[in-house]
Amino acid sequence: MATSFCVGRIPLFNHLTKKELDQVQRLVRYKIFGKGEIIFSPNSDNQLIFVVTGQMKVYKLISSGKEQLLRIVEKGGVEGEEVLFRHLNTNLYGEALRKTEVCLCDKNDFQALLKKYPEIEHKLLAMNIEKSCQLEQQAQFLIMDRIEDRLLYYLLELSRNQKNEEVVEIPMLLRELAGYLGTSPETISRKLKKLEQLHLIEREGRTVYIHSINNLRNQLNC
DSSP states (O other): OOGGGTGGGOGGGTTSOHHHHHHHHTTEEEEEEOTTOEEEOTTSOSEEEEEEESOEEEEEEOTTSOEEEEEEEOTTOEEOTHHHHSSOOSSEEEEESSSEEEEEEEHHHHHHHHHHOHHHHHHHHHHHHHHHHHHHHHHHHHTOSOHHHHHHHHHHHHHHTSSSTTEEEOSSOHHHHHHHTTSOHHHHHHHHHHHHHTTSEEEETTEEEESOHHHHHHTTTO
């Protein structure tokens, strides 16, 4: 895929004309990362990352040296806007979860772009606020003592944010979900199986069918 296709596949730029997209595309460089490769780290240049295809996990290293998953960036997603609004990246890493194609844009080039197209900045601010809300939500999960409650709250939040509240699509593998909820993949697997045995859910891969939202809520702090 040529670089010229990168920007046109990112929703952040979907209000721009073809001519404007061509101007933006001149500022970015296209790169492919294999599964497990680091896309960015605290040692990387200050740049924005646009995920064109694939998936990128964003995590930080906690005091024990373990990874704390923060989010999964899907195709069309953007990462790195923090460098435009706040201090430099000191503890975040981005890793490809599969073959992932990205476009990279230097911070200074992108700041010049924002002056020309202020609507992009408004969209980035909204995305940044959404990420802050997600981090706050994750912090609420992690202060819960019981892993069961963390998992239940997570499923209920997914349900609340999807059109069909009884069908939930977990946007990550179990090992990433375990990292997000601060536990092990084996524990998450056991807790999901327990919910199935209680006939509260059925699971097919990442798809979870919730039999009763109210019954699921009633399991909290049982």
